[in-house]
Every structure is written in C-alpha cells, then in structure tokens.
Amino acid sequence: xxxxxxxxxxxxxxxxxxxxxxxxxxxxxxxxxxxxxxxxxxxxxxxxxxxxxxxxxxxxxxxxxxxxxxxxxxxxxxxxxxxxxxxxxxxxxxxxxxxxxxxxxxxxxxxxxxxxxxxxxxxxx
Amino acid sequence: xxxxxxxxxxxxxxxxxxxxxxxxxxxxxxxxxxxxxxxxxxxxxxxxxxxxxxxxxxxxxxxxxxxxxxxxxxxxxxxxxxxxxxxxxxxxxxxxxxxxxxxxxxxxxxxxxxxxxxxxxxxxxxxxxxxxxxxxxxxxxxxxxxxxxxxxxxxxxxxxxxxxxxxxxxxxxxxxxxxxxxxxxxxxxxxxxxxxxxxxxxxxxxxxxxxxxxxxxxxxxxxxxxxxxxxxxxxxxxxxxxxxxxxxxxxxxxxxxxxxxxxxxxxxxxxxxxxxxxxxxxxxxxxxxxxxxxxxxxxxxxxxxxxxxxxxxxxxxxxxxxxxxxxxxxxxxxxxxxxxxxxxxxxxxxxxxxxxxxxxxxxxxxxxxxxxxxxxxxxxxxxxxxxxxxxxxxxxxxxxxxxxxxxxxxxxxxxxxxxxxxxxxxxxxxxxxxxxx
Numbered sequence: 012x013x014x015x016x017x018x019x020x021x022x023x024x025x026x027x028x029x030x031x032x033x034x035x036x037x038x039x040x041x042x043x044x045x046x047x048x049x050x051x052x053x054x055x056x057x058x059x060x061x062x063x064x065x066x067x068x069x070x071x072x073x074x075x076x077x078x079x080x081x082x083x084x085x086x087x088x089x090x091x092x093x094x095x096x097x098x099x100x101x102x103x104x105x106x107x108x109x110x111x112x113x114x115x116x117x118x119x120x121x122x123x124x125x126x127x128x129x130x131x132x133x134x135x136x
Numbered sequence: 137x138x139x140x141x142x143x144x145x146x147x148x149x150x151x152x153x154x155x156x157x158x159x160x161x162x163x164x165x166x167x168x169x170x171x172x173x174x175x176x177x178x179x180x181x182x183x184x185x186x187x188x189x190x191x192x193x194x195x196x197x198x199x200x201x202x203x204x205x206x207x208x209x210x211x212x213x214x215x216x217x218x219x220x221x222x223x224x225x226x227x228x229x230x231x232x233x234x235x236x237x238x239x240x241x242x243x244x245x246x247x248x249x250x251x252x253x254x255x256x257x258x259x260x261x262x263x264x265x266x267x268x269x270x271x272x273x274x275x276x277x278x279x280x281x282x283x284x285x286x287x288x289x290x291x292x293x294x295x296x297x298x299x300x301x302x303x304x305x306x307x308x309x310x311x312x313x314x315x316x317x318x319x320x321x322x323x324x325x326x327x328x329x330x331x332x333x334x335x336x337x338x339x340x341x342x343x344x345x346x347x348x349x350x351x352x353x354x355x356x357x358x359x360x361x362x363x364x365x366x367x368x369x370x371x372x373x374x375x376x377x378x379x380x381x382x383x384x385x386x387x388x389x390x391x392x393x394x395x396x397x398x399x400x401x402x403x404x405x406x407x408x409x410x411x412x413x414x415x416x417x418x419x420x421x422x423x424x425x426x427x428x429x430x431x432x433x434x435x436x437x438x439x440x441x442x443x444x445x446x447x448x449x450x451x452x453x454x455x456x457x458x459x460x461x462x463x464x465x466x467x468x469x470x471x472x473x474x475x476x477x478x479x480x481x482x483x484x485x486x487x488x489x490x491x492x493x494x495x496x497x498x499x500x501x502x503x504x505x506x507x508x509x510x511x512x513x514x515x516x517x518x519x520x521x522x523x524x525x526x527x528x529x530x531x532x533x534x535x536x537x538x539x540x541x542x543x544x545x546x547x548x549x550x551x552x553x554x555x556x557x558x559x560x561x562x563x564x565x566x567x568x569x570x571x572x573x
Contacts, residue, residue, distance in 0.1 A: 046175030
C-alpha cells in the first residue's frame with residue numbers, strides 16, 4: 012500500500028483558504044495529514060460549518076501522507092456536512108489518498124471529484 | 137483513575153500474531169496502531185486524546201461514526217460523553233446510558249461487544265436503539281481493576297463485517313490509548329493539585345487580611361466608647377470635692393480606662409501595619425496573548441474533570457490595562473468555581489470581545505458555562521465574602537466563600553468590574569471588564 016512518496020523530509024501540514032467558489036468553500040491542503048493535522052482540519056471544517064457554509068471542498072493534490080486519522084476526518088466531516096444540509100467534496104485526490112480510500116472501500120461514501128471546475132459544473136447542472 | 141504510572145500490555149508479538157488477514161488490510165491495521173502510538177502526545181488533554189483516537193479508529197476501520205465516554209475521575213455517576221463524531225449528541229448520550237448498564241460485563245469479560253450479541257444483556261428496546269443509531273460495537277476502556285470508559289463505533293461503510301485481526305488491533309489500540317490516557321491524566325492531576333495548593337495558599341493570605349481588617353474595624357468601634365468614658369471621668373474628677381472618698385475609686389477607674397485605651401491603640405497600630413489597602417499596579421498589555429497563555433495552562437486540568445474548556449477571542453482585541461498575575465488569579469477563581477459547581481460534561485467557554493461605551497472602551501472577558509445556572513435571587517450573594525450559595529451544613533462544595541469576593545476586589549483594583557448573569561437550566565456567565573489601554 013502506498014502511503015508516502017519517496018521523501019526523507021517530513022512536510023509540515025498546511026491549510027490555505029477558505030476560498031469561496033459559488034456555494035462551495037474550498038480549503039487547499041498540503042503536506043502530511045497525520046493526527047495533529049487531522050484535528051486542525053476538523054476544527055477548520057467545523058468553523059466553516061458554524062458560519063453556515065455546508066458545502067465544503069478539500070483540495071488534496073498536495074497531500075503527501077494520509078494517516079488513518081486523516082481518513083477518519085474525511086468520514087466524520089462527510090457525515091457532519093450532510094447533517095448540515097450540504098456535502099464534503101474531495102478534490103484532486105493524490106495517489107497516496109486514493110490508495111487508502113480504495114483499500115477501505117469507502118469511495119462510494121465519499122464525494123470524490125477531479126477538479127474544482129468539475130465540481131462547480133456538476134453542482135450547477 | 138490511575139494512582140501511578142501504568143505500563144502497556146501491548147507487545148509487537150501480540151500485534152503480529154493478530155495480523156492474519158489480507159496483506160494490505162493487515163498492513164493498514166498495523167500502521168493505524170503505530171500512528172496512534174505516535175499521535176497520543178503527552179501534552180494533550182482528554183478531549184484532544186479522544187479526538188485523535190476516534191479519528192484514528194474511524195480511518196482504521198472505515199466507519200463514519202464514533203464516540204467516546206469516560207467516567208469522572210472520582211468514579212461518581214455513569215459515563216460522560218467526551219466526543220461524538222457522526223452520532224448526533226442526543227443519540228450519543230442515549231448510547232452512553234446503555235454503556236452504564238454494561239459496566240459489569242465489560243469488567244468481567246474485558247472484550248469488545250457487538251450490538252448483535254447484546255440481546256439478553258440489554259433490553260430489546262435498548263438493543264433496537266443502538267441498531268437504529270447505527271452502532272456496530274462497544275469497546276471498553278479498561279484499567280486493571282476499573283472501567284474508565286468506552287468507545288462506540290458505527291457500522292462499516294458498505295456494511296462489510298469487521299475482520300478478526302482488525303478487531304484485535306483495535307483492542308490493542310484501545311488498550312494503548314487507555315495506558316497513555318491514565319499516565320497523562322495522572323501527571324496532569326499532579327500539576328493540577330500543585331496549582332490548587334498555590335491557590336489555597338492565596339486564599340489563606342486573603343483570609344488573614346480579611347481577619348486583620350475585621351479586627352481593625354472592631355478596634356475603631358472600641359476606641360470611641362473608651363475615649364468618651366475617659367472624657368466624662370475627667371469631668372467628674374474635676375468637679376468632685378478634694379475630700380470626697382469617691383476620688384480614689386474614680387482614679388482607679390481612670391487608670392484602668394487609660395490602660396484599656398493604650399491596649400486598643402497598640403492593637404490598632406499592629407493591624408494598620410498588616411492591613412494595607414489592595415493596590416494593583418496595572419500596565420497596558422496584550423490581553424489576547426495573556427488569555428491564550430492562560431487557557432493553554434488551564435485546558436488540561438479542566439479537561440481532567442471532564443469539562444470541555446474552549447477559548448474564543450474576537451479578532452483585533454484592543455490592549456487592556458491589567459496585571460498578569462492578578463488577572464490569572466481572578467480567572468482561576470472564576471474558572472475553578474465553574475468547574476466545582478457544574479456537572480461533568482459541561483462546556484465552559486472563555487470569550488473576549490471589545491465593549492464600546494460612550495466614554496470608555498472595555499475588554500469584556502466572559503467565562504460562560506452551560507451548567508445548571510443560579511437562581512436570580514441568589515446572584516447578589518455571589519460576591520459577598522464568607523457566603524456560599526448553598527449555606528447548608530450538608531452542602532457538597534465546602535469552602536469559605538471568599539473566592540468571588542476576592543476576585544471582585546481584584547477586578548476593581550485593576551480599574552475593572554466583575555459581573556454575573558445566570559439563567560436556571562441554561563448556565564452562568566461571569567464577566568470581567570477591564571479598561572482598554
């Protein structure tokens with residue numbers, strides 16, 4: 012199973028955004044999504060939901076490592092956004108993320124889209 | 137809860153022995169365990185611990201629902217909901233009621249229980265409730281001789297069954313979690329005890345000062361009648377004929393009155409030395425940084441009592457005039473009160489915002505809880521020294537009732553104010569207003 016790319020230097024986790032694209036609030040994530048990062052991400056998502064934005068998208072193209080905790084937050088936030096009347100979208104999923112999602116067979120539960128443009132056009136249609 | 141450091145019983149041999157399923161899933165399971173072992177940082181509080189563990193279990197097993205309960209440190213009552221993800225809070229609380237009924241079973245069998253196996257252990261209605269809520273299994277968090285709490289996990293996405301090796305790794309993960317939690321709570325409890333000792337010492341000093349003030353007030357009351365007595369005695373002595381036999385008796389009374397007056401004067405001198413007015417020199421400072429620092433110091437200790445303590449600072453708070461040590465003393469008193477007088481599971485928020493009035497700008501610092509609240513007629517007693525709202529001899533919370541009176545004096549000494557608002561059934565908010573710099 013692929014979990015990290017060949018790198019000896021651990022990349023710090025970073026969240027950029029939120030960027031508003033129509034009804035969707037986008038966060039761009041980069042680096043290692045481990046336990047601490049998962050907690051930070053969940054708190055940011057909760058803040059966005061508390062402001063009334065229930066359609067949240069996470070750009071995962073620059074995620075270099077996905078711990079179980081990271082996947083756990085995707086699953087928890089999918090439920091939370093659904094309860095708030097919206098959805099969580101995983102955008103531009105990197106190979107390390109795709110591998111874990113496929114392994115656990117949770118891809119049908121998650122909303123995975125190739126790009127923000129594709130997401131916006133699917134919502135508008 | 138643990139009284140001394142606990143050693144883990146999880147061994148690599150045991151974990152590898154458990155790994156007998158499909159290779160990729162085995163690897164994922166074991167990696168999840170090792171990730172958890174790195175993620176449970178010693179500095180985390182109970183709520184962060186719960187979050188990290190639950191996210192790990194969800195990603196390990198592919199479920200979108202999880203929750204964790206713990207028993208209060210003093211072992212009183214049932215389990216308290218610490219965190220729930222994917223389960224609505226009301227649902228999680230009703231699941232917690234079922235866990236309370238499984239305590240004996242958990243202690244005896246020390247095993248994860250699937251909801252499908254609970255028929256006959258719980259009532260049919262309770263089993264149905266767990267099924268409806270999407271609970272797949274309940275796993276105990278155990279100390280060697282006590283149930284610390286429990287974890288609930290939802291059905292797996294796609295309704296696939298939990299594999300045996302995955303459950304064994306989960307059990308090992310929860311065991312590791314339990315050991316790490318007990319050791320961290322033990323260490324944090326010691327830090328909290330030290331802080332409480334320091335605060336008790338501060339309260340004793342204040343009690344001593346209050347006693348001195350009381351004595352000083354009494355001396356003023358005593359001195360006045362003695363002075364009046366002396367004046368009239370002198371007047372009578374002047375008017376009495378020289379040969380009167382009463383002169384000798386009155387002279388004795390006069391001497392003793394003088395002696396009494398001298399004793400009172402001495403006492404007054406002594407008390408005026410020890411009774412100084414409370415002066416708190418303040419300087420303009422970064423109140424947001426001070427509150428962040430304070431919340432960081434107290435978060436773990438508050439979480440130990442299973443109270444969820446959060447900080448919410450308004451952006452661009454103006455600087456305020458305060459003295460950091462005295463500010464922390466006020467916040468300690470207010471926060472300790474909130475923890476003492478509300479049940480486990482209460483949410484406590486430390487909030488700060490700008491308050492603009494016509495002629496002044498204040499920094500408004502609120503400590504809000506969602507506890508049982510205080511009846512309106514009892515609120516005025518809050519800031520009165522030596523009064524507790526529950527004055528009965530059988531009251532649960534003992535103490536001198538000095539804390540909030542002192543906090544109020546300190547707030548005023550910093551040029552601020554302390555206010556209280558409460559609603560029964562909704563909660564209480566203590567507000568400290570500090571002048572903006």
